[in-house]
Amino acid sequence: LRVVGAALENTGFAAHRSGRNHLRCWAPAAGASAARIDELLEVVGLTEAADRAVGGYSLGMRQRLSLATALLGDPSILLLDEPANGLDPEGILWLRRVLREHADEGRAVLVSSHVLAEVERLADDVVVIADGRLRYDGTLADLVGDTGAPDLESAYLDLTTEGRSHALAGAH
Numbered sequence: 001l002r003v004v005g006a007a008l009e010n011t012g013f014a015a016h017r018s019g020r021n022h023l024r025c026w027a028p029a030a031g032a033s034a035a036r037i038d039e040l041l042e043v044v045g046l047t048e049a050a051d052r053a054v055g056g057y058s059l060g061m062r063q064r065l066s067l068a069t070a071l072l073g074d075p076s077i078l079l080l081d082e083p084a085n086g087l088d089p090e091g092i093l094w095l096r097r098v099l100r101e102h103a104d105e106g107r108a109v110l111v112s113s114h115v116l117a118e119v120e121r122l123a124d125d126v127v128v129i130a131d132g133r134l135r136y137d138g139t140l141a142d143l144v145g146d147t148g149a150p151d152l153e154s155a156y157l158d159l160t161t162e163g164r165s166h167a168l169a170g171a172h
Contacts, residue, residue, distance in 0.1 A: 001030035005070030006079040007063075015055030019046050019065050022054060023072065030073035040068040045094065059086030067098070077108045084118050096122055116152050130160040 013022055023037045041050045044064040049057065054065065063086050070078055078099070084092050099122060103109045113119050119126065119140075126143050128136040136143055136159050140152070149155035 001026070001073035001075065003073075003075055004077045004079060005073060005075035007066035007070040007083060008079070008081045009066075013054040013057075013062065013065070016053055018051045019054055019057070019061075019068075020050040022065060023068060026069055026072055032072045036072065036074075040071055043071070043098065044068045045091075060088060060091050063087055064091070067095075075107070077110070078102060079110045081112045082115075083111060084113070084115065092118070116156055120152050128156060128159050135159040 017025070020037060020041065023032075023040065024034075027033070027037060038047075041047045044067055046061060046064055046068065049061060054062065057065065063083060067080070067083060070080065080099075083099075084095055087095060099109050099111070103124075111119070111122060123140050125138065126136065126140050127134065128143075136146075138146065144150075144152055144155045147155040147158045149158050
């Protein structure tokens, strides 16, 4: 948790446990203090909901709690699966800012997503994997140029078999 913070699903919560207590359970493994928990609840916008049961959280709130969990150990690498899923437009803008700040500090941010418009707004570099094989590894700008496609969606589809893959985007 101090090297890699991961938010791969937002289903690993005990419904009866509060958001704050969820973070308290993970804090010892991450070497995080109570102050760090409070700081992250503020960062992810859950301070007011921190003592409510996670079972009553919306999908977007659970996404935010997943991100807080991933950030507990102040990791140098973040690995996130569909982090914008369930977020409203304001939440998506917030997420982009948080991830960009993390990347601008020299940390790696790896985001798995099939929402290519979001990949386009967030990523510096892109890896496309289809059927377990690497199909592309390079800059987002070169992805479109290298394939000769008119846009990102077309380039992605050109690289994949029947469009059955995920783009793994990384900001640095």
